[in-house]
Amino acid sequence: MTIIDALFPLGIMQYLVGGLFIGIAVSFLFITTGLVGGMSSVFTSSWSFFSNREYFKQDKFLSTRSWRLAYAAGLILGALVWVYSVGEPFQTTVSWWQLAIGGFIAGYGARLSNGCTSGHGICGLASLQLPSLLAVIIFLASAMVSAAVVRTLGGV
Amino acid sequence: MKASSLLSVIIAGALFGFGLSFSTMIKPEVVLSFLRFEDFGLLWVLGSASFVTLIAYQLIPKLMNKPLFESGFKAHASEMNRDTLVGAALFGIGWGICGVCPGPAIAGLGAANWPLLITLAAMLAGAYVQGRTTKAPAQ
Numbered sequence: 623m624t625i626i627d628a629l630f631p632l633g634i635m636q637y638l639v640g641g642l643f644i645g646i647a648v649s650f651l652f653i654t655t656g657l658v659g660g661m662s663s664v665f666t667s668s669w670s671f672f673s674n675r676e677y678f679k680q681d682k683f684l685s686t687r688s689w690r691l692a693y694a695a696g697l698i699l700g701a702l703v704w705v706y707s708v709g710e711p712f713q714t715t716v717s718w719w720q721l722a723i724g725g726f727i728a729g730y731g732a733r734l735s736n737g738c739t740s741g742h743g744i745c746g747l748a749s750l751q752l753p754s755l756l757a758v759i760i761f762l763a764s765a766m767v768s769a770a771v772v773r774t775l776g777g778v
Numbered sequence: 779m780k781a782s783s784l785l786s787v788i789i790a791g792a793l794f795g796f797g798l799s800f801s802t803m804i805k806p807e808v809v810l811s812f813l814r815f816e817d818f819g820l821l822w823v824l825g826s827a828s829f830v831t832l833i834a835y836q837l838i839p840k841l842m843n844k845p846l847f848e849s850g851f852k853a854h855a856s857e858m859n860r861d862t863l864v865g866a867a868l869f870g871i872g873w874g875i876c877g878v879c880p881g882p883a884i885a886g887l888g889a890a891n892w893p894l895l896i897t898l899a900a901m902l903a904g905a906y907v908q909g910r911t912t913k914a915p916a917q
Contacts, residue, residue, distance in 0.1 A: 629818045632808075637822035640801020644823065645830025647793035652834055654786035656845035658854045659794070661881040665905035673906075676914040689779055689787045694884050696791015701888025703792060704799035711890035716806045716877055718896055724876025725883065725897035728869050729904025732880060734912070735865025737856060739879040740794075742866065743824055745854045748831035753856040753863075760863060761870030768874030769813035777875070778807065 648744055657689065658749075660741025661697075662732040664690040716778045735761075782847040795885040797827070804886040804894075806877030813874050872904070 630637075651659045667687035670678040705711055714721075732738040735757055737746055742761075746754020779787075801823045802808045812820035839851050856862060873879055878886070878897045886894035 630822075631817055632802075632819060634819060634822050637801050637819035638826050640797045640799070640803065641823035641826030642830060643793055643797025643800060644827035645797075645834075647790045647797060648827070648831045649834030649838075650793060651787065651790035652831075652845065652851065653838055653842070654790070654846045655783045655848045656851040657787070657848075658852050659790060660854070661794075661879075661884070662905075664884075665880060665901050666909055668902070669906055669909060673909070675909060677909040677912055680914055689784070692784055692787045693791040693794075696788040696793075697795035697798070697881065697885040698888035699788065700792035700795025700797070701799045701804065701885040702795075703888075704796050705889050709799055709889065712805060713891055714806045714877075714886075714893050716810070716893070718893070720876045721806075721878065721893055721896040722876075722900045724872045724874070725878060725900030726872065726904040726907075728872030728876065728879065728897075729901030730908045731865045731868025731870070731872055731904075732901075733865070733905045733908040735862050735869055737862075737866075738869060738881075739824070739873075740881050741854070742856060744827045744831050745835075746856050747828045748835045749854040749856075750832075750836075751854060751856045753858040754854070756858075757856070757862055757866035760866040761873065764867045764870030765874035766813050766815075768871040769810055769877070770874075772875050773814065778810065 644740075644744065648740075648748075651693075655689075658745050659693060660737055660745050661694075662729075662738040662741055663736075664694050665729055666733050720772060720777050731761075780847055786847060794881065795888060798881055798885045799889055803879075804882045804889055804891055806882075806894075808877075809873075809879075809882075810877040813877070
């Protein structure tokens with residue numbers, strides 16, 4: 623047990639059960655609507671409401687922007703249900719500069735790559751897409767490097 | 779979109795948000811502890827979520843002619859090109875700095891994780907700059 627305790631000091635049940643919920647969510651979306659539910663596209667498709675730039679007016683954003691927003695609203699609703707059932711509110715102590723700089727680069731990169739941890743990680747892997755597998759390996763590796771660098775710079 | 783589809787999308791989103799919260803992925807501290815090899819739990823989240831989805835994506839189109847409320851199954855279209863790989867590297871760099879990916883940046887708000895509003899705004903800005911600087915493919 624000591625190796626398992628060392629690898630997972632907080633236990634594994636919350637990770638396993640939470641992951642199953644996410645898998646059931648993406649599967650439910652697919653069974654009912656046939657849609658593939660990654661999370662980063664909403665960050666681009668929502669700009670089509672405000673910007674007339676040709677890039678944002680592509681059909682793949684115009685035709686999906688409504689359900690993607692509803693999906694995002696569902697995310698917040700699900701977290702609320704968690705707070706009022708088994709969880710409790712939580713505020714991160716990660717510094718504002720990490721949240722701002724990291725968020726900007728992650729947003730830019732996820733959209734350039736056309737996928738994030740859920741798009742490439744869950745939907746892409748489950749679709750047996752080689753580009754997604756490579757993307758997952760690359761972003762896990764680069765994230766480990768940047769998380770280490772940030773700590774040496776005094777980050778949380 | 780039909781009301782039945784819209785309701786399904788919201789329910790799916792809620793299950794997703796509940797799962798992200800239950801798995802503590804809305805806590806950047808937990809994500810950063812994974813990226814620093816202190817707690818490998820994130821692999822269970824990614825593994826179990828992908829496994830369930832793998833079964834659904836592979837089996838459902840063989841068992842059903844069409845989804846319950848719409849006319850056809852969509853596919854995840856990832857392309858093997860420079861943008862996919864460079865974008866993934868950049869996404870990882872940003873993710874490693876803040877410990878927040880796009881799903882938790884949204885879901886965290888439901889758990890009153892207000893500092894994530896900074897990340898949400900920054901991600902929207904990053905996506906805007908990406909769209910502004912990328913040429914739309916010829917239709």
